[in-house]
Amino acid sequence: MISQKAKYALKALIVLAKSEPDSVQMISEIAEVQRIPKKFLEQILLDLKHQGIVISRRGKAGGYLLLKKPEQITFGEILRIIDGPVAPLPCLSRIAYRRCVDCVSEEGCEVRRVFAKVAEATRDILDRTTLADCLDATVEKMVSSITA
Amino acid sequence: MISQKAKYALKALIVLAKSEPDSVQMISEIAEVQRIPKKFLEQILLDLKHQGIVISRRGKAGGYLLLKKPEQITFGEILRIIDGPVAPLPCLSRIAYRRCVDCVSEEGCEVRRVFAKVAEATRDILDRTTLADCLDATVEKMVSSITA
DNA sequence: TTAAACTCTATCTTTCCGATAGAGTTATTC
DNA sequence: GAATAACTCTATCGGAAAGATAGAGTTTAA
Numbered sequence: 001m002i003s004q005k006a007k008y009a010l011k012a013l014i015v016l017a018k019s020e021p022d023s024v025q026m027i028s029e030i031a032e033v034q035r036i037p038k039k040f041l042e043q044i045l046l047d048l049k050h051q052g053i054v055i056s057r058r059g060k061a062g063g064y065l066l067l068k069k070p071e072q073i074t075f076g077e078i079l080r081i082i083d084g085p086v087a088p089l090p091c092l093s094r095i096a097y098r099r100c101v102d103c104v105s106e107e108g109c110e111v112r113r114v115f116a117k118v119a120e121a122t123r124d125i126l127d128r129t130t131l132a133d134c135l136d137a138t139v140e141k142m143v144s145s146i147t148a
Numbered sequence: 149m150i151s152q153k154a155k156y157a158l159k160a161l162i163v164l165a166k167s168e169p170d171s172v173q174m175i176s177e178i179a180e181v182q183r184i185p186k187k188f189l190e191q192i193l194l195d196l197k198h199q200g201i202v203i204s205r206r207g208k209a210g211g212y213l214l215l216k217k218p219e220q221i222t223f224g225e226i227l228r229i230i231d232g233p234v235a236p237l238p239c240l241s242r243i244a245y246r247r248c249v250d251c252v253s254e255e256g257c258e259v260r261r262v263f264a265k266v267a268e269a270t271r272d273i274l275d276r277t278t279l280a281d282c283l284d285a286t287v288e289k290m291v292s293s294i295t296a
Numbered sequence: 297t298t299a300a301a302c303t304c305t306a307t308c309t310t311t312c313c314g315a316t317a318g319a320g321t322t323a324t325t326c
Numbered sequence: 327g328a329a330t331a332a333c334t335c336t337a338t339c340g341g342a343a344a345g346a347t348a349g350a351g352t353t354t355a356a
Contacts, residue, residue: 002236002263004345007248010259026301035250040346046303059354062301075262088150100155102183110282111158114223114273115150121269125262134258152314174332188315194334207323210332 006082008036009044013078016054017070017131024063044082051081070135076126086122088115154230156184157192161226164202165218165279172211192230199229218283224274234270236263 011034019025027045031038045064048054055067066073079086085093091100091112103109159182167173175193179186193212196202203215214221227234233241239248239260251257 001233001238003343007237007259008250014258028301035252037346039348042302043304043346049303056302057354058302058352060298060300061355062353064302085149089155090149102156102159104183110162111155114277114281117273117277118270121273122266125265125269129262129265133262151312176332185315187317190333191315191335197334204333205323206321206333208331209324210322212333 002079003083005040005044006079008034008041009048009078009082010075012036012041012045013048013053013066013073013131014134016064016066017073017135019065022065024057024061024065026063029063047081048078053078053081066131070131073131074127075129076123079126086126087119088122089119092116092119150227151231153188153192154227156182156189157196157226157230158223160184160189160193161196161201161214161221161279162282164212164214165221165283167213170213172205172209172213174211177211195229196226201226201229214279218279221279222275223277224271227274234274235267236270237267240264240267 012030015030015034016025027041028038030036031041045054045056049056049064052067053073054064056062056064076086080095085096087093089100089112090096090098091103091106091109092115099106100109100112103112106112160178163178163182164173175189176186178184179189184192193202193204197204197212200215201221202212204210204212224234228243233244235241237248237260238244238246239251239254239257240263247254248257248260251260254260
Protein backbone atom coordinates (compact mmCIF):
# COMPACT_ATOMS: atom_id res chain seq x y z
CA MET A 1 0.00 0.00 0.00
CA ILE A 2 1.20 3.49 -0.80
CA SER A 3 0.47 6.14 1.79
CA GLN A 4 -2.37 8.57 1.63
CA LYS A 5 0.26 11.27 1.56
CA ALA A 6 1.83 9.86 -1.60
CA LYS A 7 -1.53 9.62 -3.26
CA TYR A 8 -2.23 13.25 -2.41
CA ALA A 9 1.16 14.25 -3.77
CA LEU A 10 0.55 12.53 -7.09
CA LYS A 11 -2.92 13.99 -7.42
CA ALA A 12 -1.66 17.47 -6.69
CA LEU A 13 1.12 17.10 -9.23
CA ILE A 14 -1.31 15.89 -11.84
CA VAL A 15 -3.37 19.02 -11.26
CA LEU A 16 -0.27 21.11 -11.84
CA ALA A 17 0.62 19.10 -14.92
CA LYS A 18 -2.83 19.65 -16.34
CA SER A 19 -2.89 23.38 -15.79
CA GLU A 20 -1.37 25.93 -18.13
CA PRO A 21 2.43 25.77 -18.17
CA ASP A 22 3.90 28.61 -16.10
CA SER A 23 0.60 29.36 -14.41
CA VAL A 24 0.53 29.06 -10.64
CA GLN A 25 -2.05 27.07 -8.71
CA MET A 26 -2.96 27.89 -5.17
CA ILE A 27 -2.74 25.28 -2.45
CA SER A 28 -6.30 26.02 -1.41
CA GLU A 29 -7.51 25.55 -4.97
CA ILE A 30 -5.79 22.21 -5.38
CA ALA A 31 -6.91 21.10 -1.94
CA GLU A 32 -10.51 21.82 -2.72
CA VAL A 33 -10.61 20.23 -6.14
CA GLN A 34 -8.86 17.06 -4.98
CA ARG A 35 -10.42 16.99 -1.51
CA ILE A 36 -7.09 17.10 0.27
CA PRO A 37 -6.81 18.61 3.77
CA LYS A 38 -5.27 21.98 3.05
CA LYS A 39 -2.70 22.07 5.83
CA PHE A 40 -1.60 18.58 4.98
CA LEU A 41 -1.16 19.53 1.36
CA GLU A 42 0.98 22.48 2.42
CA GLN A 43 3.48 20.09 3.94
CA ILE A 44 3.44 17.84 0.94
CA LEU A 45 4.06 20.60 -1.55
CA LEU A 46 6.80 21.98 0.65
CA ASP A 47 8.50 18.58 0.58
CA LEU A 48 8.18 18.46 -3.18
CA LYS A 49 9.62 21.94 -3.40
CA HIS A 50 12.62 21.00 -1.29
CA GLN A 51 13.21 18.08 -3.59
CA GLY A 52 13.12 20.23 -6.68
CA ILE A 53 9.88 18.96 -8.16
CA VAL A 54 7.89 22.17 -7.90
CA ILE A 55 8.56 25.81 -7.21
CA SER A 56 6.41 28.31 -5.41
CA ARG A 57 5.55 31.95 -5.59
CA ARG A 58 4.76 33.58 -2.31
CA GLY A 59 2.50 36.45 -1.44
CA LYS A 60 -0.74 37.46 -3.01
CA ALA A 61 -1.37 35.73 -6.32
CA GLY A 62 1.17 33.14 -5.25
CA GLY A 63 0.96 29.41 -5.69
CA TYR A 64 2.77 26.40 -7.06
CA LEU A 65 3.95 25.22 -10.43
CA LEU A 66 6.02 22.38 -11.79
CA LEU A 67 9.75 22.93 -11.96
CA LYS A 68 10.27 20.21 -14.52
CA LYS A 69 8.20 19.15 -17.47
CA PRO A 70 5.53 16.52 -16.84
CA GLU A 71 7.45 14.08 -19.03
CA GLN A 72 10.39 14.38 -16.70
CA ILE A 73 8.57 13.57 -13.48
CA THR A 74 8.05 9.88 -12.79
CA PHE A 75 5.72 8.21 -10.34
CA GLY A 76 8.66 6.38 -8.83
CA GLU A 77 10.49 9.58 -8.12
CA ILE A 78 7.56 11.05 -6.22
CA LEU A 79 6.91 7.87 -4.30
CA ARG A 80 10.50 7.74 -3.14
CA ILE A 81 10.33 11.33 -1.93
CA ILE A 82 7.14 10.85 0.03
CA ASP A 83 7.10 7.21 1.09
CA GLY A 84 10.73 6.24 0.86
CA PRO A 85 12.03 3.13 -0.90
CA VAL A 86 9.82 1.42 -3.43
CA ALA A 87 11.39 -1.95 -2.66
CA PRO A 88 9.35 -4.67 -0.92
CA LEU A 89 12.32 -5.58 1.31
CA PRO A 90 15.05 -3.38 2.79
CA CYS A 91 17.67 -5.62 1.21
CA LEU A 92 16.21 -4.87 -2.23
CA SER A 93 16.26 -1.11 -2.00
CA ARG A 94 18.59 0.85 -4.21
CA ILE A 95 18.28 4.15 -2.42
CA ALA A 96 18.24 2.77 1.12
CA TYR A 97 19.77 -0.68 1.11
CA ARG A 98 19.83 -2.37 4.48
CA ARG A 99 20.90 -5.90 5.11
CA CYS A 100 18.31 -8.06 6.85
CA VAL A 101 19.65 -8.81 10.31
CA ASP A 102 17.86 -12.14 10.37
CA CYS A 103 19.24 -13.26 7.03
CA VAL A 104 21.99 -15.84 7.15
CA SER A 105 22.85 -15.64 3.47
CA GLU A 106 21.52 -12.99 1.18
CA GLU A 107 22.25 -14.92 -1.97
CA GLY A 108 20.54 -18.00 -0.65
CA CYS A 109 17.44 -16.19 0.52
CA GLU A 110 14.45 -17.55 -1.38
CA VAL A 111 12.16 -14.82 -0.16
CA ARG A 112 14.53 -12.21 -1.45
CA ARG A 113 14.78 -13.91 -4.81
CA VAL A 114 11.03 -13.86 -5.33
CA PHE A 115 10.58 -10.29 -4.22
CA ALA A 116 13.43 -9.15 -6.41
CA LYS A 117 11.16 -10.00 -9.33
CA VAL A 118 8.35 -8.02 -7.76
CA ALA A 119 10.63 -5.05 -7.25
CA GLU A 120 11.79 -5.22 -10.83
CA ALA A 121 8.29 -5.36 -12.23
CA THR A 122 7.15 -2.52 -10.01
CA ARG A 123 10.04 -0.26 -10.95
CA ASP A 124 9.50 -1.07 -14.56
CA ILE A 125 6.14 0.62 -14.33
CA LEU A 126 6.73 3.35 -11.78
CA ASP A 127 10.00 4.62 -13.15
CA ARG A 128 8.70 4.75 -16.69
CA THR A 129 5.34 6.32 -16.06
CA THR A 130 5.39 10.09 -15.90
CA LEU A 131 2.91 12.80 -15.15
CA ALA A 132 2.61 13.36 -18.86
CA ASP A 133 1.08 9.92 -19.16
CA CYS A 134 -1.82 11.20 -17.09
CA LEU A 135 -2.70 14.09 -19.32
CA ASP A 136 -4.95 12.49 -21.87
CA ALA A 137 -6.26 9.31 -23.39
CA THR A 138 -2.86 8.14 -24.47
CA VAL A 139 -2.45 6.66 -21.04
CA GLU A 140 -3.78 3.28 -21.98
CA LYS A 141 -1.45 2.99 -24.91
CA MET A 142 1.55 4.14 -22.95
CA VAL A 143 1.14 1.81 -20.04
CA SER A 144 0.21 -1.20 -22.08
CA SER A 145 3.24 -0.68 -24.27
CA ILE A 146 5.40 -0.87 -21.20
CA THR A 147 3.95 -4.08 -19.92
CA ALA A 148 3.65 -5.73 -23.31
CA MET B 149 7.46 -2.99 1.96
CA ILE B 150 6.21 -6.27 3.29
CA SER B 151 6.20 -6.63 7.04
CA GLN B 152 8.84 -8.42 9.02
CA LYS B 153 6.08 -10.75 10.14
CA ALA B 154 5.27 -11.76 6.57
CA LYS B 155 8.91 -12.37 5.85
CA TYR B 156 9.17 -14.58 8.92
CA ALA B 157 6.06 -16.45 7.84
CA LEU B 158 7.44 -17.17 4.40
CA LYS B 159 10.79 -18.25 5.78
CA ALA B 160 9.17 -20.58 8.26
CA LEU B 161 6.98 -22.11 5.58
CA ILE B 162 9.97 -22.64 3.35
CA VAL B 163 11.63 -24.53 6.15
CA LEU B 164 8.56 -26.75 6.42
CA ALA B 165 8.46 -27.21 2.67
CA LYS B 166 12.09 -28.26 2.65
CA SER B 167 11.77 -30.79 5.43
CA GLU B 168 10.60 -34.35 4.96
CA PRO B 169 6.91 -34.53 4.08
CA ASP B 170 4.83 -35.50 7.12
CA SER B 171 7.67 -34.80 9.51
CA VAL B 172 7.00 -32.18 12.16
CA GLN B 173 9.26 -29.25 12.88
CA MET B 174 9.38 -27.58 16.25
CA ILE B 175 8.80 -23.86 16.59
CA SER B 176 12.01 -23.53 18.54
CA GLU B 177 13.95 -25.32 15.82
CA ILE B 178 12.59 -23.10 13.06
CA ALA B 179 13.07 -20.01 15.18
CA GLU B 180 16.70 -20.81 15.77
CA VAL B 181 17.59 -21.71 12.20
CA GLN B 182 15.89 -18.65 10.73
CA ARG B 183 16.71 -16.31 13.61
CA ILE B 184 13.10 -15.50 14.35
CA PRO B 185 12.00 -14.50 17.88
CA LYS B 186 10.38 -17.65 19.15
CA LYS B 187 7.31 -16.17 20.78
CA PHE B 188 6.67 -14.08 17.71
CA LEU B 189 6.91 -17.12 15.50
CA GLU B 190 4.37 -18.89 17.71
CA GLN B 191 1.81 -16.26 16.83
CA ILE B 192 2.63 -16.42 13.17
CA LEU B 193 2.30 -20.17 12.94
CA LEU B 194 -0.91 -20.01 14.91
CA ASP B 195 -2.30 -17.56 12.37
CA LEU B 196 -1.24 -19.82 9.54
CA LYS B 197 -2.86 -22.75 11.28
CA HIS B 198 -6.14 -20.90 11.65
CA GLN B 199 -6.05 -20.16 7.95
CA GLY B 200 -5.49 -23.77 7.03
CA ILE B 201 -1.94 -23.47 5.79
CA VAL B 202 -0.27 -25.66 8.40
CA ILE B 203 -1.32 -28.07 11.09
CA SER B 204 0.24 -28.72 14.45
CA ARG B 205 0.89 -31.61 16.76
CA ARG B 206 0.95 -30.77 20.43
CA GLY B 207 2.82 -32.29 23.29
CA LYS B 208 6.22 -33.83 23.36
CA ALA B 209 7.54 -34.56 19.87
CA GLY B 210 5.01 -32.05 18.59
CA GLY B 211 5.57 -29.38 15.99
CA TYR B 212 4.26 -28.03 12.74
CA LEU B 213 3.86 -29.34 9.23
CA LEU B 214 2.31 -28.15 6.00
CA LEU B 215 -1.34 -28.96 5.47
CA LYS B 216 -1.13 -28.51 1.74
CA LYS B 217 1.56 -29.39 -0.73
CA PRO B 218 4.25 -26.77 -1.38
CA GLU B 219 2.98 -26.43 -4.95
CA GLN B 220 -0.38 -25.37 -3.59
CA ILE B 221 0.81 -22.58 -1.33
CA THR B 222 1.45 -19.27 -3.04
CA PHE B 223 3.35 -16.27 -1.80
CA GLY B 224 0.32 -14.11 -2.42
CA GLU B 225 -1.86 -16.28 -0.23
CA ILE B 226 0.52 -16.00 2.71
CA LEU B 227 1.01 -12.28 2.27
CA ARG B 228 -2.73 -11.71 2.33
CA ILE B 229 -3.06 -13.70 5.54
CA ILE B 230 -0.30 -11.89 7.34
CA ASP B 231 -0.21 -8.40 5.85
CA GLY B 232 -3.65 -8.07 4.34
CA PRO B 233 -4.34 -6.84 0.81
CA VAL B 234 -1.54 -6.97 -1.72
CA ALA B 235 -2.98 -3.97 -3.59
CA PRO B 236 -1.16 -0.64 -3.57
CA LEU B 237 -4.43 1.26 -3.07
CA PRO B 238 -7.56 0.29 -1.14
CA CYS B 239 -9.63 0.84 -4.26
CA LEU B 240 -7.57 -1.80 -6.06
CA SER B 241 -7.93 -4.57 -3.52
CA ARG B 242 -9.90 -7.65 -4.43
CA ILE B 243 -10.19 -9.03 -0.94
CA ALA B 244 -10.78 -5.73 0.84
CA TYR B 245 -12.03 -3.19 -1.64
CA ARG B 246 -12.64 0.25 -0.19
CA ARG B 247 -13.56 3.29 -2.16
CA CYS B 248 -11.22 6.24 -1.68
CA VAL B 249 -13.16 8.92 0.16
CA ASP B 250 -11.21 11.64 -1.55
CA CYS B 251 -11.79 10.31 -5.03
CA VAL B 252 -14.34 12.16 -7.12
CA SER B 253 -14.44 9.62 -9.92
CA GLU B 254 -12.85 6.23 -9.69
CA GLU B 255 -12.79 5.68 -13.43
CA GLY B 256 -11.18 9.02 -14.05
CA CYS B 257 -8.51 8.59 -11.39
CA GLU B 258 -5.12 8.64 -13.07
CA VAL B 259 -3.32 7.48 -9.97
CA ARG B 260 -5.55 4.47 -9.77
CA ARG B 261 -5.00 3.66 -13.41
CA VAL B 262 -1.24 3.55 -13.01
CA PHE B 263 -1.28 1.54 -9.84
CA ALA B 264 -3.70 -0.93 -11.34
CA LYS B 265 -0.84 -1.94 -13.59
CA VAL B 266 1.45 -2.28 -10.62
CA ALA B 267 -1.09 -4.43 -8.82
CA GLU B 268 -1.49 -6.64 -11.85
CA ALA B 269 2.22 -7.15 -12.29
CA THR B 270 2.68 -7.87 -8.61
CA ARG B 271 -0.12 -10.41 -8.47
CA ASP B 272 1.20 -12.03 -11.58
CA ILE B 273 4.29 -12.94 -9.65
CA LEU B 274 3.01 -13.49 -6.14
CA ASP B 275 0.00 -15.57 -7.03
CA ARG B 276 1.98 -17.80 -9.34
CA THR B 277 5.02 -18.38 -7.19
CA THR B 278 4.65 -21.20 -4.70
CA LEU B 279 6.73 -22.64 -1.93
CA ALA B 280 7.73 -25.40 -4.31
CA ASP B 281 9.54 -22.82 -6.38
CA CYS B 282 11.86 -22.30 -3.43
CA LEU B 283 12.94 -25.88 -3.10
CA ASP B 284 15.78 -26.09 -5.58
CA ALA B 285 17.62 -24.45 -8.42
CA THR B 286 14.60 -24.48 -10.69
CA VAL B 287 13.58 -21.23 -9.12
CA GLU B 288 15.29 -19.11 -11.70
CA LYS B 289 13.66 -20.93 -14.54
CA MET B 290 10.24 -20.81 -12.95
CA VAL B 291 10.17 -17.15 -12.16
CA SER B 292 11.73 -16.00 -15.38
CA SER B 293 9.22 -18.03 -17.35
CA ILE B 294 6.48 -16.11 -15.63
CA THR B 295 7.85 -12.72 -16.38
CA ALA B 296 8.99 -13.56 -19.88
C1' DT C 297 -0.35 48.97 4.78
C1' DT C 298 -3.20 45.33 4.36
C1' DA C 299 -4.70 41.05 2.69
C1' DA C 300 -3.68 36.85 0.77
C1' DA C 301 -0.63 33.73 -0.17
C1' DC C 302 3.33 30.46 1.16
C1' DT C 303 6.84 28.75 5.24
C1' DC C 304 8.11 26.39 9.03
C1' DT C 305 7.98 23.86 13.32
C1' DA C 306 5.45 21.75 16.77
C1' DT C 307 2.10 18.86 18.36
C1' DC C 308 -1.70 15.59 18.64
C1' DT C 309 -4.26 11.34 18.09
C1' DT C 310 -4.66 6.95 16.41
C1' DT C 311 -3.05 2.89 14.56
C1' DC C 312 0.20 -0.57 13.61
C1' DC C 313 4.46 -3.19 14.14
C1' DG C 314 7.43 -6.06 16.44
C1' DA C 315 7.99 -8.30 20.36
C1' DT C 316 7.37 -10.22 25.10
C1' DA C 317 4.78 -12.41 29.05
C1' DG C 318 2.52 -15.81 31.20
C1' DA C 319 -1.01 -18.93 32.29
C1' DG C 320 -3.14 -22.79 30.04
C1' DT C 321 -3.64 -27.35 27.41
C1' DT C 322 -2.04 -31.65 25.34
C1' DA C 323 0.70 -35.62 24.66
C1' DT C 324 4.79 -38.47 25.40
C1' DT C 325 7.84 -40.92 28.25
C1' DC C 326 9.60 -43.15 32.08
C1' DG D 327 0.77 -41.05 37.03
C1' DA D 328 4.04 -37.47 37.31
C1' DA D 329 7.28 -34.90 34.87
C1' DT D 330 8.41 -32.77 30.84
C1' DA D 331 8.28 -30.73 26.44
C1' DA D 332 5.71 -29.15 23.17
C1' DC D 333 1.79 -26.05 21.26
C1' DT D 334 -2.37 -22.47 22.51
C1' DC D 335 -4.24 -18.37 23.55
C1' DT D 336 -4.90 -13.71 25.23
C1' DA D 337 -3.01 -9.64 26.97
C1' DT D 338 0.02 -6.11 26.90
C1' DC D 339 3.81 -2.95 25.86
C1' DG D 340 7.07 0.41 23.74
C1' DG D 341 8.11 2.76 19.80
C1' DA D 342 7.34 4.41 15.33
C1' DA D 343 4.68 6.05 11.74
C1' DA D 344 0.51 7.90 9.57
C1' DG D 345 -2.65 11.43 9.06
C1' DA D 346 -3.84 15.58 10.32
C1' DT D 347 -4.19 20.17 12.73
C1' DA D 348 -2.39 24.59 14.85
C1' DG D 349 -0.36 28.73 14.82
C1' DA D 350 3.09 32.13 14.47
C1' DG D 351 6.03 33.92 10.83
C1' DT D 352 7.35 35.75 6.14
C1' DT D 353 6.65 37.51 1.52
C1' DT D 354 4.45 39.98 -2.16
C1' DA D 355 0.89 42.41 -4.90
C1' DA D 356 -2.23 45.84 -4.98
